[in-house]
Amino acid sequence: MTQASSGGRERPLSPHLQVWRWHVTMLTSILNRVTGVGLYGATLLAAAWAVTLAAGPQAYSLYMGLLGSIPGKAALFLVTVSLFYHLGNGVRHLVWDAGRGLDIKSANASSAAVIAFGLVAAVAVWIVAGLMGAL
């Protein structure tokens, strides 16, 4: 992009956050990126799980000890919420790509739905994990 020549009129820039009223579809868009970046880190942790499992009993017990600690479990719970949110919102994007659900009313409703799905599915999975003795 070339700079506007000096002395010309100031060109309008894209909307600034200060003058942009928050709305739920904006939140779901930002959350999709944030959870995506978080899941990038989580996938690297999953790769480390496979590596330590293959490496030997000492490496594995050390790593599982880290994941099983209180901060480890808190991180894994956040990963679970992020995973289900990103999954739900990803399906929502695929529906949009098919040309459906793009009107404001549907988009607002599906925003609430994917946020609720992320939270409810994550809590459900952790309850099942607790019942299976995995915690």
Place this chain on the structure above:
Amino acid sequence: MSHPYRTPLSRARGNGAAGHGAGHWIAERVGSIALVPLILWVVYAALQLAPMSRDGAIVWLGQPLNALLMILTFVVSIWHMHDGLRVVIEDYLATILVKSAALLANLFICVLAGGLAVISILKIALGAAL
């Protein structure tokens, strides 16, 4: 893809679309669709694996279907997260040197993590980690 109506000058200037955006867009969706069942499976797998000992996890990964699905989940997830972070980098990093370094780091980290995960799973699945 040919551009019959473009003049040689416009071609030399590199104006217009690159001509491969649609393929990239479709590839992103194909990966996303594949991840829907794979992620549901991997959550189920994690629930099974979490209470297991190391020996139990090794026996579990020794089942070909589990090893296959685990490798597929890693490969498609890492492909997807590479594409995703690439877009984030391209959106927020404007300096050419910083952007190039970040894109290169993203690619190298993804290829390295994917290679390590696949080799580790194969080593276990083929019985070399007991």
